[in-house]
Amino acid sequence: MVAQNSQDFNGARAEEDFTVSTSPATGQILGKYRVNTVEEVRQAVERAARAQRDWGETSLAQRIKLVGAIRDYIIAHLDEIAEVISKDTGKTRVDAMITEVFPACSALGYYCRKAPRFLKARRLAKGNIITYALGKRSKIHRTPFGVIGIISPWNYPFAIPFSEVIMALLAGNSVILKTASETQAVGHLLKACIEAAGLPPDVFTHVNLPGRLAGDAFLDAGVDKLFFTGSVAVGKYLMKKASESLTPVSLELGGNDPMIVCEDADLKRAAVGAVWAGIQNGGQSCGGVERIYVDRKVYPEFMALLKKMVESLRVGPDEDFNVDIGAITTTRQMETIRGQIEEALEKGARIFARSVEVRGLPGRFMAAMVLSEVNHDMLVMKDETFGPVLAVMPFGDIEEAIGLANDSHLGLTASVWSRDRKKAKRIARKIAAGAVTINDHLLSHGFAETPWGGFKQSGIGRTHGELGFAEMSEPQCIVDDILPFAKKQMFWHPHSKKIYNGSKGISLFLYGRNLFERLHGVFMLVMALPRMFRSDL
Numbered sequence: 001m002v003a004q005n006s007q008d009f010n011g012a013r014a015e016e017d018f019t020v021s022t023s024p025a026t027g028q029i030l031g032k033y034r035v036n037t038v039e040e041v042r043q044a045v046e047r048a049a050r051a052q053r054d055w056g057e058t059s060l061a062q063r064i065k066l067v068g069a070i071r072d073y074i075i076a077h078l079d080e081i082a083e084v085i086s087k088d089t090g091k092t093r094v095d096a097m098i099t100e101v102f103p104a105c106s107a108l109g110y111y112c113r114k115a116p117r118f119l120k121a122r123r124l125a126k127g128n129i130i131t132y133a134l135g136k137r138s139k140i141h142r143t144p145f146g147v148i149g150i151i152s153p154w155n156y157p158f159a160i161p162f163s164e165v166i167m168a169l170l171a172g173n174s175v176i177l178k179t180a181s182e183t184q185a186v187g188h189l190l191k192a193c194i195e196a197a198g199l200p201p202d203v204f205t206h207v208n209l210p211g212r213l214a215g216d217a218f219l220d221a222g223v224d225k226l227f228f229t230g231s232v233a234v235g236k237y238l239m240k241k242a243s244e245s246l247t248p249v250s251l252e253l254g255g256n257d258p259m260i261v262c263e264d265a266d267l268k269r270a271a272v273g274a275v276w277a278g279i280q281n282g283g284q285s286c287g288g289v290e291r292i293y294v295d296r297k298v299y300p301e302f303m304a305l306l307k308k309m310v311e312s313l314r315v316g317p318d319e320d321f322n323v324d325i326g327a328i329t330t331t332r333q334m335e336t337i338r339g340q341i342e343e344a345l346e347k348g349a350r351i352f353a354r355s356v357e358v359r360g361l362p363g364r365f366m367a368a369m370v371l372s373e374v375n376h377d378m379l380v381m382k383d384e385t386f387g388p389v390l391a392v393m394p395f396g397d398i399e400e401a402i403g404l405a406n407d408s409h410l411g412l413t414a415s416v417w418s419r420d421r422k423k424a425k426r427i428a429r430k431i432a433a434g435a436v437t438i439n440d441h442l443l444s445h446g447f448a449e450t451p452w453g454g455f456k457q458s459g460i461g462r463t464h465g466e467l468g469f470a471e472m473s474e475p476q477c478i479v480d481d482i483l484p485f486a487k488k489q490m491f492w493h494p495h496s497k498k499i500y501n502g503s504k505g506i507s508l509f510l511y512g513r514n515l516f517e518r519l520h521g522v523f524m525l526v527m528a529l530p531r532m533f534r535s536d537l
Contacts, residue, residue, distance in 0.1 A: 230254075
């Protein structure tokens, strides 16, 4: 389904200017894809800006019709898409289908249905009666930014950029998408899906550029807004770079997500949920469980359940679907995970449970594990591990648990597990995270209607849902005059004592401390108002 030598621009290049996609699970070469130059990106942005003028003027109904055709293409190629995602990232096909392909289909349907409401002009309620007197009526209109630049990650290389591309297109923008170098097979697969819509030329462009160059290339080329999903360090750099031109940015920079297990939680559900949300996709989920805090009274029972679950996990290549955890996507990430585990063990942590080791296979496989005896001096509790590791600590009371959960520079998502949902919601409101789930975790990213984004250094802005859709356009306020027979405003030049008194009367009429002051204000205002309807200067 994906061309072996796919090119986004014309012209041959030297052999070293190609990205080779290799399966993390088998070492199989999946494809070779030409790398674009910074100059080509600049040219692409220029063409996209010209194309956007007509695309932005295209009726919303026509945009919805074109974009909606993408889902038919995806449905016709479900198995091929899941297989390419699995091979290129190392995740299982079940993971690919349920966390990437289905959310993409769901998002497309949701945004096509909701776009008319999201983009509809909205009349503003009057601030006070003076707005009527001055003859003004205001509406908020949504205006496309122009060219949206999207830099997407390798952990969910299909689902994450897909929603952003769809929202941007429906809002009337053109899009320049840079997918991760590590997962170019999926990037070109996504390109094929979007182009199946038959969009006008240059409304959507996919580029293959090294990550170290992409942010500068996009911003220097003049994209009108930049969406970036990746590390905190790179996000900070891009925000600083964008400040030079005041280009707006939306940043999703990862998480170190806590899970609080209360004394009255369904412990079996909590244990199974922790394993899925923390270890699926090899733990490479920015919104996955990383830190687990368990009420000391149920800590032994919970840990026993967690141990049983983790030790039953099957890790390896997805040959017949009967595998739970696939490969780690990149060598660098595997080194990061190992380094954090070693640092924790050196500081006193111990491996409480581990899945069966995978040996003798060519892929980047890593056993899933549970760490106990951990504390907040360890990197596994302070930083994003992004691997198949669950670190667990007991707590004495719920205030301690909340304090531990909030003891992080990141705040993407969190979860609270309790049979008492009212209590769980009270706890959730005290956690500094962009999304908190009750008795589940990570799932909200797959819901098109739920906004995605975090507090603190987890990023700026939101994607998904109505809030995310609003990030794709700028609000423009149109203030209309509904008194065409008025010649001027009461307070326009030339000024006089009567105009001063009339202006003062507005405040007294609206906010006077008693009836006398308000009536006096009405009198002062009425004496000045006739001026609005006289044509003399």
